[in-house]
Amino acid sequence: MRALSATSTRLDAYEAGRELGEALAAIEPEVVVIFSSIHYDLGEQREGLIDGLGREDVLIFGGTGDGFFETASSSDIGVAALGLSSGGAMRFYAHLERDLGVDSRAAARRCGAAVRAAAGDAPVRLAMVLFDGLATADNRVVEGLGEALDCPVFGGVTSDDRKLETSYVVVDGEAHADAVAVLALCGDFDFVVGVENGTCPVGEVGRVDAAEGNTILRIDGRSALEFVADRLGKSPDAFTHQDIGVVNFQCSARADMRDSLYRSIAQWRRESGALETFGPVEVGQYVRVALVTSDELLAGIDGVLDGVGGAADRAFTPVAALGISCAGRKWFLGPRFAEEIEAVRARFPGLPIIGFPSLGEISPRRRGDGSYSRNLFHNVSFVLTLLGAAAGAPEAT
């Protein structure tokens, strides 16, 4: 397996795409993953990419984000691309499904089923998902994918330049808002997926008594706001907008918080004490208040790297990496956001990697024995997927 990453900050979509294509052409990639800022005509960008690569038989998969980060650079404006060439050891299948907002679960299920059908008898071992979260208030994409795919799925929610107006997912010549897209990876390869966020849980675990979609109503017999206030030792009246981003929930189906995910508080309703989060929380789920600082967020990257670093005992050498970082982390970290990718670079010098700040992250939790939990939808997290050749596989030429 070979990989290359490239970026362009040229404003002309065609020229940006062409610049990427020419940079990646040397490895004749079978698939190119792109993360683009929202400013581009994505059709033009694709034409440029195709022309830069000099061939059309390449699968293009990607979406828009709040900027990008890459092996050598990061920017709010521009486009990053990762080309993968397996020499035929791998097969890639992508599908885009529209009308996500009508029924996100059904759209995701159809999308997952489509790539599985395209893969035929080849098992889908890993999948990447991107979807337009701005189009769906009730995000059930992970659940829908779970009904069609039984492999680890990682990915994120496409976004724009913080206007939160529209975002696109891209599969070949299609670029659509209100859509979900899945890239299925089959064949001989190895991978490891890690997720972490670095937040610091405080206080006792509580159980969600009442919730509706993305809104937690009651926890442990009291309003969600009172629960949080109690754990933080402050009055519910003392909550301000400044608490958004700082206060999060660690959530799990189990009281011991195994295979947990995180939810950020989007807003609160003082009159009812309900808390709205970026993503659903189920009744019966266990939650724990978690606080965060910039240092802790960055420490979370070390957590991810330590987690995926455990794959070294399998003689696994990563060839490429894809990173999905929460746009909220970028907002919270401000100028320190670049430290995230710097930490990855420091751990994997020269490894081709691209990523984008998303509005939600998807990943299973990797356990100590190398197995994965079910796929989870996270907030404020950093997902890192390392791809490499299967042990003993010849290097692609």
Next chain:
Amino acid sequence: MSRRRYISVDAEAPPGFEVISEPTRRDLRGGMVALWSRDPDALVARLGPLCAKIRGVLLCPGEVGRRGLLGPHLWRYEVRDEALPLLVDLADAFLEPYDEIFELRDALALRDLELARERGDRMTLVDKLETETKALRGLLVARTAWTAAAMTALVELNAGELERARTAELPAIIVRFLTDAPLALAGAELWFAGGYGWELQARAGALREVALPRRGGAERIAAVGDDTLIARFDAQVAGGAAREALLVVHRPRGVDEAERSFLLLFTLQIAATYRGRALHAALGLAIAGKDALIAELSTPVIQVWDGTVCVPVIGSIEAERAAQMTGALLDAVAARGLRHVIVDFTGAATMDSQTVRRFTDLARAIGLLGASCTFTGISAAVAQVLVGLGVDLREIATERSVDAALRRLVGDAARPGGRRRG
């Protein structure tokens, strides 16, 4: 300078031009392009919409210097055949300024986007901070005003009504105070622990049903819902142990930290008031008891013989105590028909002249009641005072000691017609 290509769609290409009879998008885009064709209209027709995306110039034979626009960034420029050997230079000269313009425009556009992004981010942050600041400022002003008014009212309450009121009136005063302006609490109730639960002491305003906490709880102050506070304190009453008390208040628009703090302070104040009153009452009782005991101990009238009593004067004798002794002794002489009174000064410390005069007056008064009075144990100091006062000691019987006085009095009584000194 951006990448530049020189393409001739005609097989006969000018020097420096590569022949591509059917140029593709890939050939024509991705940089500046100089095209050569002797049939430009046919080429434009063939390129179609691509003309709108090409940056460059289409060179063709024609009138020298005549030009036109074929697309937003594609010019048509006519040249004479004589210029063909220099067509590359000509194209460069034509494209050079546009090349720089495109570069600059792209750089400016990128900067514009970056600035817009930064402006947007900053505006969002500023809006957020402004909203936050306004809300906090409004809250701070409101709470400061309320707290100041509440504290003033509390000071006035302490200095006035609370001080003068009888203890039994305190519950009513407390609840009335909490529902008065400027506190504006819609309801207030005061409960004391009694029997198996709570006994309502006073109530003011309209308070919805509130489940009272169990007795003996540890929490000093607790919120019920978001608009009711319950404060717990000890109300110590005179002659009894401290009774647990609950103060329940309701604030229709919700309670905040300021009200919470005020109520805590207020309950501390009320508890102190109750405790102060209980201590004051206990102190009053103790003082009265002590006074009675002192009075009793100050005038011991000891019968030492039939019809004879001895009154030992002990410690410092002040005029008030001397007057007490005088009254008590004369009452005893009259009531018990005493014949002899011995006033013993052996244990007396100091006496001022006024006190000494009271005792000499006492002796005379006893004489008027038909009894005799003998002073014993007079110290040198007392003797000097007596002399200094000009008291005629012949008027008052004196002996060195009670023993001597008794012997004399008993001897006198034994002798018929015995004469009384004095």
